[in-house]
C-alpha cells in the first residue's frame with residue numbers, strides 16, 4: 001500500500017508537534033544551538049505570500065512587532081517540519097498574544113513553492129494568522145538569504161536557523177541549530193523584553 | 195542484553211522478539227516495551243499518538259519494502275526503455291546510443307575493478323564510495339507498436355518476460371498515459387521519459403518527468419496574465435484551442451491555473467483537428483468578443499491569422515499569447531507590427547543562453563556524453579537522466595528497493611542542465627523543470643528573443 005505524500009507529510013507534522021520538542025530543562029551546558037546578535041540590512045525586494053499577494057519584505061520586517069524569520073520549503077521532510085513545529089508551538093504558547101509576533105518563513109525552493117504549495121504547508125501545520133510563508137524569484141530569494149548570512153545554494157544542504165528581530169534597536173538574535181520549544185520561547189522572551 | 199556472565203560472548207543471537215502485530219506495535223511505540231517485554235532504549239522516542247494518527251503511522255511502516263524489488267538478481271540490475279512506433283529512428287537513436295554508452299561504461303568500470311583489484315577490502319571501499327556498481331546493468335528496449343490503447347498489454351507482456359527494476363528515459367511522440375498508468379500499477383519507477391504529454395497529477399508517484407510539457411506552458415501563460423498590471427481584474431480572455439493533444443494540454447494548463455486564481459472562465463473556441471484557423475474567423479471573433487487578451491493554442495494561427503489582426507478596421511487586443519512549443523519555429527513569422535503585443539511561452543533556456551553554456555556542459559565531455567559540434571536536442575534531453583542515474587546508483591548501493599531509488603532522487607541536489615534553467619526535485623515532487631519564460635520577438639528579420647518574465651512566475 002502506498003501512502004500519499006500529503007499524508008506522509010501530515011504524519012511528520014503530527015509526530016514533530018507531539019513529540020520531538022519536549023521541554024528540556026534549559027541548563028547552560030545543555031544548549032545545543034549557537035546564539036549571536038547581528039545586524040542585517042534587509043534588502044528591498046518584493047516577495048509573494050501564501051495568498052499570492054505581493055509583499056515588500058522591508059515593510060514586513062521593519063516593524064514594532066517582534067519578527068522571527070526562518071528558511072524552509074514546502075515539500076521538505078527533514079528539518080523544516082522541526083523548525084515549523086517550533087513556530088506552531090510558539091504560537092500556541094503565546095495563544096492570544098500570538099498576533100504580537102510576526103512569524104516569517106522564506107522558501108529556499110522558490111521554483112516549486114507557489115502560493116498554493118505554501119498555503120497547504122501552513123494549513124498542515126495548523127498555522128494561525130501571523131505566520132506568513134514567502135516565495136519569489138530565485139534572484140530575490142538568493143539576495144535575501146545572502147543578506148541574512150544564510151545563503152543556501154541548494155535546498156538539500158539546508159541548516160536550521162531562526163532569526164529574531166529585536167523590536168528595540170532592530171538588531172537580530174541569530175539562533176543556529178535546533179531548539180526545544182522551551183528554549184525557543186525563552187529566546188523569544190529575551191529578545192523581545194522591554 | 196543477557197546476564198553479565200564473564201565468559202566469552204555467546205555466538206547465539208539474542209532471542210528474537212515475536213513479530214509485531216498492529217496492536218503490539220502501537221503499544222510499543224507508545225510505551226516503549228516490545229512484545230517480549232524488553233524496554234526500548236530511551237533514545238527511541240515514545241510517541242503518544244491517538245488511534246487515527248497511529249493507524250496512519252503503522253500503515254506507512256507497512257508500505258516500506260522488506261524485500262528487494264523485482265528486476266534485480268545476484269548478478270544484474272535490469273532496466274528498460276520504452277520507444278513508441280510513431281517515431282522515426284532519428285528521433286530516438288541517439289537517445290538509445292547515449293543510454294547504451296552509459297550502461298557500457300558503468301559495466302566496464304565495474305569489470306575492470308573486479309578483475310584488477312584483488313584485495314576484497316579495497317574492493318569494498320570502492321563499492322562504498324560508488325566507484326563500482328553493485329550489479330552489472332542491463333538495458334532492454336521495449337518497442338510499442340500501434341495505437342496507444344494497445345500499449346498496456348504489450349507492456350505487461352514485456353514485463354512478464356523480463357521484470358525490470360525501473361524504466362529509464364524512453365521517447366514517444368503521442369500519448370504517455372498508458373505507460374504512466376502501467377508504472378503506477380506495477381510500482382515501477384520511470385525516470386525522465388521524453389514526452390510532451392506527461393500525466394499531470396499531484397499524487398501519482400512512479401514517473402519522474404523532466405517537466406509538465408505543454409501543460410506547463412499553459413500554466414505559465416495564466417500566471418503571467420494574472421500578474422500583468424495592465425490586465426484588468428475582470429479582463430476578458432478569448433481562448434482558441436485546437437482539439438489536438440497539444441492544444442488540449444495547453445488549454446488545460448491555462449484553464450486550471452486561471453480557475454485557481456478565482457478568475458472568470460475564458461471564452462473558449464475549439465478548432466476541430468482538421469480545421470484551419472482562418473484570418474476571417476479570428477478577426478470576427480476579436481471583433482465580436484472584444485477580448486482584453488487572446489490566447490491562441492493553435493499551430494495554424496501563423497503566419498496568416500494572427501498577423502491579420504493588425505489590418506485596418508480591426509481593434510487588436512492588448513495581448514496575444516501563443517506557445518513556442520506548439521508553433522515550433524513558426525512564431526518567428528510574426529509581423530513586426532504585432533510583436534509588441536504578442537507574448538510567447540518558452541519553456542527552455544533561450545538559445546543565446548544555452549549557446550553560452552554548451553562548452554560548460556559538453557565541452558569537457560562530462561560523464562561520457564562525448565559529442566562533437568552541434569549538440570542535438572536528444573543529447574540535451576538525455577543529459578539530466580544520465581546525471582540522475584549516476585548519482586542514484588552510487589547512493590542506492592545494495593539497497594535495491596524502488597521506493598528507495600525514488601527517495602534518493604527526490605532528495606538529490608538540484609541539477610544543472612543545458613536545456614532548463616534548473617531541474618530539481620524534493621519529496622513528492624515529480625516534474626523537475628518548473629520554469630517557462632514569457633518572451634517577445636525583437637525587431638527585424640532575424641529577431642532576438644526578449645525575456646518578459648523570470649524563469650518561474652508565481
Ligand code: HEM
Pocket residue numbers: 015228233234235236237238239251
Ligand atoms: C516515526 C518515527 C519512528 C518510528 C516509527 C520508530 C520505530 C521504531 C521501532 C518499531 C523500533 C523497534 C524495532 C524492533 O523492535 O525491532 C525502534 C527502535 C529504535 N528506535 Fe525508533 N522509530 C522512530 C523514530 C526514532 C528516532 C527519532 C530515534 C532517535 C533519534 C529512534 C531511535 C531508536 C532506537 C535507538 C531504537 C532501538 C531501541 C532498542 O532496541 O532498545 N527512533 N524504532
